[in-house]
Amino acid sequence: MAYYPEPVARLIDALQRLPGIGPKTAQRLTFFLLKRPFDEVRELSEALVAVKERIVQCRTCFNVTDEDPCRICADPVRDTGLLCIVEEPNDMLAMERTGEFRGRYHVLGGALSPLDGIGPDDLKVRELLARLDAGRTREVILATNPNVEGEATALYLAKLLRPLGVRITRIARGLPVGGDLEYADQVTLSKALEGRREIG
Amino acid sequence: MAVERTAAVVIGGFPLGESDRVVTFFTRRFGKVRGVAKAARRMRSKFSGALELFTLGELVFFDGGRSELVQVDHFDIERPFGGIRADLGRLGHAAWMAESVARLTAERDPHPAMFALLSLALAAVDGGASPSRVAVVFGARFVDALGHRLRTDACVLCGRGGVIAGGRAAVDVDAGGTVCPSCAGAVGGTLSVAAATIDALRRVRTARWGDVMALPLGTAERELRAILEAHVTRLAGQGSRAARFLREVSRSLPVSEAP
Ligand SMILES: [Zn+2]
Ligand SMILES: [Zn+2]
Numbered sequence A: 001m002a003y004y005p006e007p008v009a010r011l012i013d014a015l016q017r018l019p020g021i022g023p024k025t026a027q028r029l030t031f032f033l034l035k036r037p038f039d040e041v042r043e044l045s046e047a048l049v050a051v052k053e054r055i056v057q058c059r060t061c062f063n064v065t066d067e068d069p070c071r072i073c074a075d076p077v078r079d080t081g082l083l084c085i086v087e088e089p090n091d092m093l094a095m096e097r098t099g100e101f102r103g104r105y106h107v108l109g110g111a112l113s114p115l116d117g118i119g120p121d122d123l124k125v126r127e128l129l130a131r132l133d134a135g136r137t138r139e140v141i142l143a144t145n146p147n148v149e150g151e152a153t154a155l156y157l158a159k160l161l162r163p164l165g166v167r168i169t170r171i172a173r174g175l176p177v178g179g180d181l182e183y184a185d186q187v188t189l190s191k192a193l194e195g196r197r198e199i200g
Numbered sequence B: 001m002a003v004e005r006t007a008a009v010v011i012g013g014f015p016l017g018e019s020d021r022v023v024t025f026f027t028r029r030f031g032k033v034r035g036v037a038k039a040a041r042r043m044r045s046k047f048s049g050a051l052e053l054f055t056l057g058e059l060v061f062f063d064g065g066r067s068e069l070v071q072v073d074h075f076d077i078e079r080p081f082g083g084i085r086a087d088l089g090r091l092g093h094a095a096w097m098a099e100s101v102a103r104l105t106a107e108r109d110p111h112p113a114m115f116a117l118l119s120l121a122l123a124a125v126d127g128g129a130s131p132s133r134v135a136v137v138f139g140a141r142f143v144d145a146l147g148h149r150l151r152t153d154a155c156v157l158c159g160r161g162g163v164i165a166g167g168r169a170a171v172d173v174d175a176g177g178t179v180c181p182s183c184a185g186a187v188g189g190t191l192s193v194a195a196a197t198i199d200a201l202r203r204v205r206t207a208r209w210g211d212v213m214a215l216p217l218g219t220a221e222r223e224l225r226a227i228l229e230a231h232v233t234r235l236a237g238q239g240s241r242a243a244r245f246l247r248e249v250s251r252s253l254p255v256s257e258a259p
Helices: A006-016 A023-035 A038-054 A089-098 A125-133 A148-164 A186-194 B082-086 B088-104 B112-126 B131-145 B181-187 B195-206 B209-214 B220-236 B241-252
Strands: A082-086 A104-107 A139-142 A167-170 B002-016 B020-027 B031-037 B056-063 B070-079 B168-172 B177-179 B191-194
Touching: A006 A023, A082 A089, A082 A125, A089 A104, A104 A125, A125 A148, A139 A148, A148 A167, A148 B082, A148 B088, B002 B031, B002 B070, B002 B088, B002 B112, B020 B088, B020 B112, B031 B056, B082 B088, B082 B112, B088 B112, B088 B131, B088 B220, B088 B241, B112 B131, B112 B209, B131 B195, B131 B209, B131 B220, B168 B181, B168 B195, B177 B181, B191 B195, B191 B220, B195 B220
Parallel strands: A082 A104, A082 A139, A139 A167, B031 B070
Antiparallel strands: B002 B020, B002 B056, B020 B031, B056 B070, B168 B177, B168 B191
């Protein structure tokens, strides 16, 4: 990349480190930004810096927040007896969008993964145990992803938390809404059957 | 652009871009193949749960010939091996096997016997066999199939016989097998195991699958794990992530026989 002026090469290099962005895309983004008005680019750069300066981790639930404790942890109306465990802050936001859940969250910061060598010490598990120790939790809802890593995490937490005597539930897995039964693969379908419940 | 079809097991993968996935397969006809599965991470992807780790299925891919990555067209589940994912010990040991294959085989290097060994081992773990035992048997046969069989008949450094002393033997995975007591003293860093473990290694390599699952190995199994883990680590040039996972999980929970 010796033929790019230094600032251009530097930006390409920085963008390439973002997930899902290869050299081609990094080049395209760089030249796109070069053509944009100065104010617009300044706003982007300020937003990047602000996110690092002002956003912290909530020390209770490990959500990303601009105040600690975060709004959800500080909300007196929320049910402190319900604790929903998610992998990432994004998963928490997805749960919030449903508007159905009125409890609190605990963000693990990832999932167990044997192939990536990620074990319990790499997640906020100890912090979760400390929270449950405080004793107000009635039910823990395991809302990790329905893939190998998320299932392993749910399995691990269910075993770890069982002696504490709280109710432990797992979000249902199964068919996507709007899907067609005949196109479902056997794994998804068997999970859906496993998670069936009474109706009417 | 060639369209290929083969039986395959998912042995790894990672997200790519917005919604794609790069999946590592170990295939019967082509050995290790890595491919891009377009939109695999979308909720309504045509792949759905098929590309999950350990799934055995029928893979159809396009090979444009220009890139190392093929394009995954279809992957139809033959056996999901869901039992492996229902237990952390099974998951960890099966991951150790998948990781070893992913790290130590070359791309597009067909090895049908190794494919058969991996499928058999995953089916055994799925069916409830001791995952630690399966991993040991798999590991011993896998390094043999790679052409890295540890020699156990003599000292690999000086060639002399008599590697057993006081009921124990020293194994040097760097040197490729057992070493006599004087060489072991000179090189250092060897694994000291019971003589019965060397005997057990010979038996797990050759015994029929059904028999080897029932062999009473006692503490030799744990020592075999240590030898194989050291050997695979040496061949791969780095420690196994799955072994680390198993160790860490077993610190806080009783898991079936962590290494
Ligand atoms: Zn919070
Ligand atoms: Zn010697």
